[in-house]
Amino acid sequence: MRIALTSVCVDDQERALRFYTEVLGFVKKTEVPLGEHRWLTVVSPQDPDGVELLLEPEGHPASTVYKAALVADGIPFTAFAVENVEAEHARLVALGVRFTQEPLAMGPVTTAVLDDTCGNLIQIATMH
Incomplete structure (x- = not known):
């Protein structure tokens, strides 16, 4: 599976x-x-x-409420793996992407959270 x-x-x-x-x-x-x-x-x-x-x-009406609640609480809807969060953050900022969380190292992972312009927060992450 x-x-x-x-x-x-x-x-x-x-x-x-x-x-x-x-x-x-x-x-x-x-x-x-x-x-x-x-x-x-x-x-x-x-x-x-x-x-x-x-x-x-x-x-579905529930999806609108669910997404809004996640955004209000700053919770990403999903996460994508990237090679280097800092480099990807810089590339995306240069393209005008808005981040709600700048790159943040948390032990074995570094994350950042962006607004996908379609009602979602998306996390990008690199495992070290």
């Missing part, structure tokens, strides 16, 4: 696709029209056959 797909609820799929590809550097894997929305996934360019991230349209 392996994890094949995970999702992040987004308030705008087109904006999410631009942010996750043009800013974060993922690549589009799947796009299937589904009425007013799409089955839209991205993957890491380093692992194009790996875990897909579904940019899921925020449709």
Whole structure:
């Protein structure tokens, strides 16, 4: 058994696709029209056959409340591994990304938290 797909609820799929590809550097894997929305996934360019991230349209009322509560408490919705948090933070800041937590070393891990522009906080992390 392996994890094949995970999702992040987004308030705008087109904006999410631009942010996750043009800013974060993922690549589009799947796009299937589904009425007013799409089955839209991205993957890491380093692992194009790996875990897909579904940019899921925020449709259920509970998802809106849940996301808002996480953001209000400063809790990331999910986390992505990066080679070097400080370098990735600098690259993303130069692209205009807003961080709610600057790089912070906590023992064997360094993390930072960014706003994905689609209603989520996302953590980036490096294990040392």
